[in-house]
Amino acid sequence: MTAAPKPKSFLYAEKDGVGTLTLNRPERLNALTFEVYAELASFVRGLADRAGCRVLVITGAGKAFCSGGDVEDIIGKLFERDMAGLIEFTRLTVDAVRAIRTLRKPVIGALNGTTCGAGAAIALACDFRIAAPTAKCAFLFTKVGLSGADMGACFLLPRVVGLTKATELLMGGEFISADEAHRIGLYNEVVAADKLMARADEWAAKLAAGPAFGLAMTKELLNRAMSFDLETALEAEAQAQAICMQHPDFKESYHAWKEKRAPKFG
Numbered sequence: 001m002t003a004a005p006k007p008k009s010f011l012y013a014e015k016d017g018v019g020t021l022t023l024n025r026p027e028r029l030n031a032l033t034f035e036v037y038a039e040l041a042s043f044v045r046g047l048a049d050r051a052g053c054r055v056l057v058i059t060g061a062g063k064a065f066c067s068g069g070d071v072e073d074i075i076g077k078l079f080e081r082d083m084a085g086l087i088e089f090t091r092l093t094v095d096a097v098r099a100i101r102t103l104r105k106p107v108i109g110a111l112n113g114t115t116c117g118a119g120a121a122i123a124l125a126c127d128f129r130i131a132a133p134t135a136k137c138a139f140l141f142t143k144v145g146l147s148g149a150d151m152g153a154c155f156l157l158p159r160v161v162g163l164t165k166a167t168e169l170l171m172g173g174e175f176i177s178a179d180e181a182h183r184i185g186l187y188n189e190v191v192a193a194d195k196l197m198a199r200a201d202e203w204a205a206k207l208a209a210g211p212a213f214g215l216a217m218t219k220e221l222l223n224r225a226m227s228f229d230l231e232t233a234l235e236a237e238a239q240a241q242a243i244c245m246q247h248p249d250f251k252e253s254y255h256a257w258k259e260k261r262a263p264k265f266g
Contacts, residue, residue, distance in 0.1 A: 022058075
């Protein structure tokens with residue numbers, strides 16, 4: 001197996017099928033720069049064919065998960081851009097969400113602290129969100145005079161927490177506590193800060209031991225079904241399940257059951 005890649009803008013490590021990506025600007029609360037945005041999207045896309053990463057965990061160094069775009073390194077420089085330059089930037093930001101959502105592997109957000117602005121959007125793009133009690137969350141965009149519909153939030157958030165709550169969060173831009181985020185279904189689980197990464201690793205290990213092909217098909221159908229009607233969804237699921245039945249993992253699960261052992265999925 002080839003060595004784990006070494007990104008320039010953040011940290012990355014692999015162990016037992018789990019890749020851990022750590023945003024690493026703790027002195028700036030892991031605020032995003034132009035370079036981090038660009039490398040994050042390209043790096044996550046590059047994990048698609050990497051056998052050493054069956055599950056991706058995204059977390060942050062220090063006391064924040066991610067505080068959004070860096071005020072000094074990004075926001076100040078945006079005033080120098082014309083409309084074409086601004087579109088170039090906003091497409092750069094949404095590409096990070098696109099990369100996470102279209103990666104055919106489970107992505108877990110291990111939210112170690114403040115999660116706001118673009119950081120909240122990145123967390124929202126993950127398949128699972130496990131948080132420390134300090135992981136307060138806010139979609140801050142309207143607080144700086146922008147639209148709350150940023151980086152896929154207007155599409156994804158209503159599907160996670162419902163339209164009423166999503167409207168409140170996106171228009172109000174206020175912080176909610178980790179416990180409130182858990183209560184409304186935005187976070188899957190809240191655990192003690194000193195147990196966060198261990199718990200995220202537990203989730204990741206279970207998923208990494210699972211059927212990679214079946215999990216990939218599940219994520220693909222979850223994404224596609226967001227725009228399906230019932231008949232389209234039923235037909236798509238029927239076809240996806242038939243495809244999975246041809247995969248060796250399906251036969252392996254049957255033999256494992258017959259032999260009273262745990263399955264060894266490819």
